[in-house]
Amino acid sequence: MQLVKAEIIAIGDELLYGQIVDTNSHWISQELDLMGVKVVRKTTVGDNRTDILSAFGEAEKRADIVLITGGLGPTQDDLTKPLLAEYFGCDIVEVPAAVEAVTSFFKKRGREMTPLNILQGHLPSCCTYVPNEVGTAPGMWFEQNGAFWMSMPGVPHEMKKLMKDFVLPKLPSLFTLPIIFHKVIKTVGIGESWLADLIKDWENSLPEHIRLAYLPSLGHVKLRLTGFGDDKSKLEREIDHLIDVILPTIGKYVYGYNEESLETAIGKLLKQNGKTVALAESCSGGYISHLITSIPGSSHYFQGGVIPYQNQFKEKVLGVKSETLRKHGAVSEETVLEMAKGVRTLFNSDFGLSSSGIAGPEGGSEEKPVGTVWISCAGESINESKKLQLTQDRILNIQLTGVAVLNLLRICINQNNK
């Protein structure tokens, strides 16, 4: 089977000057990798005619498919569209459906258009117009010079939607792709080297055609199993069997598979058990409520939250005793437990969660340095609290508190079911 080769070209001065991080190329790489398409090069060029044209020319020599992001804004410094027309030797013409789409995009939002916006509906005559439902710059598909080309806006969510709705589903009809099956096991509450140690015998016994990768991220470790073969469902069964073998060893750290996030898994768990939750977030400042409510349908199990950033509101809104605060301080087991119980009562929920800590950079003391955080989970017949000793970095501390609190809830729901 012929290897299908892709190149990614990111266009924009802001990428070269380091003012924007190019997250698009990385995302596209991952998606293509999952489908067995090999990215052979990523190129970033500025808003410059010569550089863009040379990037097109070089990519064409090597790639079966060229994915281009950026340079599609309505302003004069955006060159991708005229240069694609020039490169393929065709004119830019009005595409009524595209003009209609950009017009209705503005109308729906009650915003007025400028003449520049209307020009966004004018496209090279040699491309296929691909509607962009979430932005004003259309996607453009070319079958030219022996390769496939897709031009997309640089705005990540617009690019992703065009990739997911149009490019990725189209690939199997254009190429014979290899058979690959991936499954990712998602763990929380255990470090990478600990996990590696736990599963080393299993890892060493994996067959040649199944590979394991460790993908650590903030507070999580993902284990990705990739199988190569010629029968997808056989690979799937094989990998599922391997997972069944290792689950007795690592099951208590596993919250889900593949794309499932910890907050999605928590939501599922709450729904399955018919339980609700409420949050009292001090040092995490609303971050955990935000994670939970990012999930569609979370209103079925999320009752509400309080962010009692000043101590007086821990008393006034949540009913924490002033004596507790005076005696043990806001960052203490006693306080987080009263917060968790208080928010559970206030919002009439099955579980109450809380956080209180020193996120930093200020506010630390010798006894309670920056990064000291207490978290708690209160239920009908359960009260769990935990002390975390985190980092010097405020944002990191907020994020790690989020992972720890959600994991504590997961543990509490599971204990509750025993």
Add this chain to the structure above:
Amino acid sequence: MQLVKAEIIAIGDELLYGQIVDTNSHWISQELDLMGVKVVRKTTVGDNRTDILSAFGEAEKRADIVLITGGLGPTQDDLTKPLLAEYFGCDIVEVPAAVEAVTSFFKKRGREMTPLNILQGHLPSCCTYVPNEVGTAPGMWFEQNGAFWMSMPGVPHEMKKLMKDFVLPKLPSLFTLPIIFHKVIKTVGIGESWLADLIKDWENSLPEHIRLAYLPSLGHVKLRLTGFGDDKSKLEREIDHLIDVILPTIGKYVYGYNEESLETAIGKLLKQNGKTVALAESCSGGYISHLITSIPGSSHYFQGGVIPYQNQFKEKVLGVKSETLRKHGAVSEETVLEMAKGVRTLFNSDFGLSSSGIAGPEGGSEEKPVGTVWISCAGESINESKKLQLTQDRILNIQLTGVAVLNLLRICINQNNK
């Protein structure tokens, strides 16, 4: 003065397959930009002879300096070093100082070396050995084929140390560098094409040596002015003057400059005015409180928040009248105003902010489709509410609500001061 052009080549299969995000290229771009070196291209290639050699050849045609990261590990799949030797036609020879450095690196850490590690001290005879004090792969400096080349490990902290200690200090002795001054104007509440329309006369009148770029991101547009000349403080004065000229036209959309985020600007504004804020977030689910509390020192002006996700808690916790909810619904001007007033009273703050809307994907109706959001700001002598018609995407709706609420607060503080 001749523009100094740089290219960055990142080498490694793991970068192409999306397993690692290349943060190096972005960092190098920023550092070079600050020194007035223009990055004209970034290229990522895999651990593959043909691709690496072609990247060298292409870079040489365009760049005065080529910065290469990665592909320097001790294993056979790391090809950068032998290919640099091949490309420049020289042998790989033992460099005693480099062997000594790698040996002592292992000794110091009490780790044993393999024969492969010793080979890390063997380098192309045509390079200058650049010691790597924090890792085992040395830096290599070449002056070949009319350009300067630096090869560095892909490990970010090793690369950064070599750049800071060796490459960046060396640049002024190799090139006459231009004087560059950047300033970014940050705006909110106006779209890119509207802004372009507002400032088109000013934009057209900018002198040749000062360039303008539009950098749109979620709900924001940044305007970057870049001046080229021979006197930095003169450029700074010139750019500041140009900003003074356009401020009367766009001032009401401008919240800050350069790296300043909207939430930082809001924090500064609250502090300067000695004011505090509290939030009642329904559809934004804690996201805005999270943005505000991400900023160090936010406890000086953030009193707290409530997330009354279920309607009953809009009544119980915030005192919204049940009649208001019954008559106008939760997503209405009347409800968000009572929420804003209620949270202001509960937390005894100068300003109360609120959001209520249909984030999606469920819960929309003909009258109030997904993406309908009401926001409000209540102060001592100010009550502002606004209806937003956002998107079909839940996460995007949450983020756009965040920008709109923070912007509403900015407007209210400024009105309050009039």
